Amino acid sequence: MTAGRNSFILRGGRIHDPANGVDGAVRDLHVRNGRIVAAGAAGEDGSPRGPGDAPVIDASGMVVMAGGIDMHTHIGGSKANLARSLLPELHRDRSRLLDEDPFAASGQAACPICTPGALETGYRYAELGYTTAFEPAMMASNARHAHLEMGDIPILDHGAYVMLGNDDLLLRMLARRVDFERIRDYVGWTVHAAKAMGVKVVNPGGISAFKFNQRALDVDDRHVHYGITPRQLLQTLTRALTELGMPHPLHIHASNLGVPGNIASTLATIDAVEGLRAHLTHIQFHSYGTEGPRKFSSAALELAEAINARPNISLDVGQVVFGQTVTASGDTMSQVRNADLASPRKWIGADIECDAGCGIVPFRYREQSYVNALQWSIGLELFLLVRDPWRMALTTDHPNGGPFTSYPHLIRLLMDKAYRDEQLATLHPDVAATSRLREIGREYSLQEVAILTRAGPARLLGLKDRGQLGTGAAADIAVFRDQADREAMFRTPEYVFKDGVMVARRGRIVAEPVGGVHFVAPRYDRAIERYVADHADRYLTVAAADSVIGHDELCNCCRGGRLMLTALLRQDEAGSGAGGD
Numbered sequence: 001m002t003a004g005r006n007s008f009i010l011r012g013g014r015i016h017d018p019a020n021g022v023d024g025a026v027r028d029l030h031v032r033n034g035r036i037v038a039a040g041a042a043g044e045d046g047s048p049r050g051p052g053d054a055p056v057i058d059a060s061g062m063v064v065m066a067g068g069i070d071m072h073t074h075i076g077g078s079k080a081n082l083a084r085s086l087l088p089e090l091h092r093d094r095s096r097l098l099d100e101d102p103f104a105a106s107g108q109a110a111c112p113i114c115t116p117g118a119l120e121t122g123y124r125y126a127e128l129g130y131t132t133a134f135e136p137a138m139m140a141s142n143a144r145h146a147h148l149e150m151g152d153i154p155i156l157d158h159g160a161y162v163m164l165g166n167d168d169l170l171l172r173m174l175a176r177r178v179d180f181e182r183i184r185d186y187v188g189w190t191v192h193a194a195k196a197m198g199v200k201v202v203n204p205g206g207i208s209a210f211k212f213n214q215r216a217l218d219v220d221d222r223h224v225h226y227g228i229t230p231r232q233l234l235q236t237l238t239r240a241l242t243e244l245g246m247p248h249p250l251h252i253h254a255s256n257l258g259v260p261g262n263i264a265s266t267l268a269t270i271d272a273v274e275g276l277r278a279h280l281t282h283i284q285f286h287s288y289g290t291e292g293p294r295k296f297s298s299a300a301l302e303l304a305e306a307i308n309a310r311p312n313i314s315l316d317v318g319q320v321v322f323g324q325t326v327t328a329s330g331d332t333m334s335q336v337r338n339a340d341l342a343s344p345r346k347w348i349g350a351d352i353e354c355d356a357g358c359g360i361v362p363f364r365y366r367e368q369s370y371v372n373a374l375q376w377s378i379g380l381e382l383f384l385l386v387r388d389p390w391r392m393a394l395t396t397d398h399p400n401g402g403p404f405t406s407y408p409h410l411i412r413l414l415m416d417k418a419y420r421d422e423q424l425a426t427l428h429p430d431v432a433a434t435s436r437l438r439e440i441g442r443e444y445s446l447q448e449v450a451i452l453t454r455a456g457p458a459r460l461l462g463l464k465d466r467g468q469l470g471t472g473a474a475a476d477i478a479v480f481r482d483q484a485d486r487e488a489m490f491r492t493p494e495y496v497f498k499d500g501v502m503v504a505r506r507g508r509i510v511a512e513p514v515g516g517v518h519f520v521a522p523r524y525d526r527a528i529e530r531y532v533a534d535h536a537d538r539y540l541t542v543a544a545a546d547s548v549i550g551h552d553e554l555c556n557c558c559r560g561g562r563l564m565l566t567a568l569l570r571q572d573e574a575g576s577g578a579g580g581d
């Protein structure tokens, strides 16, 4: 059998494959037809080309990791498009902008990258060694568009979390004390209809409460119309996802995003899930205290201690990076609060069916702003104070904290204490002088970076054959030249492979295969369909039956990309902690 172009032997690289306990061992990787296979199976016998005709690629001295997985990045759906429409000036001729933009030279937060189009999203991720990305805020009523948009992104596999917890139907069911089993069925049906990979709750109940003129909704506050509390919503949704066996637990954007003192809401949120698995997203924006003269302080230590003590909780950070970006969120309540800070001064707020909301606010994070500098510090403190990297993912909440293209810079900050101190010294003097970062000596190892960016997210999402390089895994592989400057190293991998196809070589895209879509198919009682249909007929513009995306249609949405059904957890797995060593 002749080896295809997705078969090769990667020779002599230093393998960082934490899922399989391999920490820098020098080994050959054998790839056949897009999969990693046992030695010999790729068709090599010591000669440059083996009997199977698999070419040999020399990786000696290089660092080899699985393809990166971004578990929280806004790359699909109407918010991304609204952000692009709001900021046409960021899509000017890039070469000219690169000369003008002081951030571009350092590679961080280059202006045009904060609202990339679908093609650019795929190319830039692949160039950085990423091969999979998940959109965290897909509206059920808009799922088709989200899948179409992501289907246009070349190279990357993708998937999305569907939003629940501000939709009228769920709130109505809770208010009417409908049996939990029916609510669980509705959650299962929604995941099925939207072809989602998970469920995200954004400001539980708060987006809906905003429409009833509430301007804040803390964990135990009552929604003025439905009378329910965020705590009830969190309990109901975490229990529903646990019983449905969803591999990724409830993805929680907690109450009071960005508000000084919101650490109390975040700790109450952790408490509300009562020991069930839960994932706290862009946690940097939820780790604020009220100490000091400005009544705004870091609560990273308090949060890290809570996380360290609770193996059921995982998180992604949502690190802030300096420069121009645009914030795009379903959290209308918080975006209305932020609108005055828009830079440039324009923004969009929108309502979507009876499902949720949407706010787009352009923003420039500035080194000399006390608040922005402290946000930067808080994110890094969280990375460095949370002990278990398996429960944490590296994100900037692209584009909310900054664009994903800043990841190499962020990795260097985590790996290089001297560089971190240097950067800290350039920030607002009060932050530079008082940040806890000064005392934190921790530097991430390559192995820990591999967990944070690959192995960990794969485990948190239940992706068995991604984020690792064991026999049988997909050959999504990134090969880096080992360099002391970790930013340079992670900025331009030597080779990137997607399912065994070389897609990038030293920062140049060399092939653009079509990515696949990850989703789950929970079981639910189909009697719920009638109930959902009645609600949709009465109140919504799209009939419930029409909002269900079939497999053929999903495949079409993704330009023929592979449908990758992720296995549900067994009940004994679903109840346990988030995993981790």
Ligand SMILES: [Zn+2]
Pocket: 202, 253, 281, 282, 329
């Ligand atoms: Zn969010």
Ligand SMILES: [Zn+2]
Pocket: 072, 074, 136, 282, 397, 400
């Ligand atoms: Zn987000």
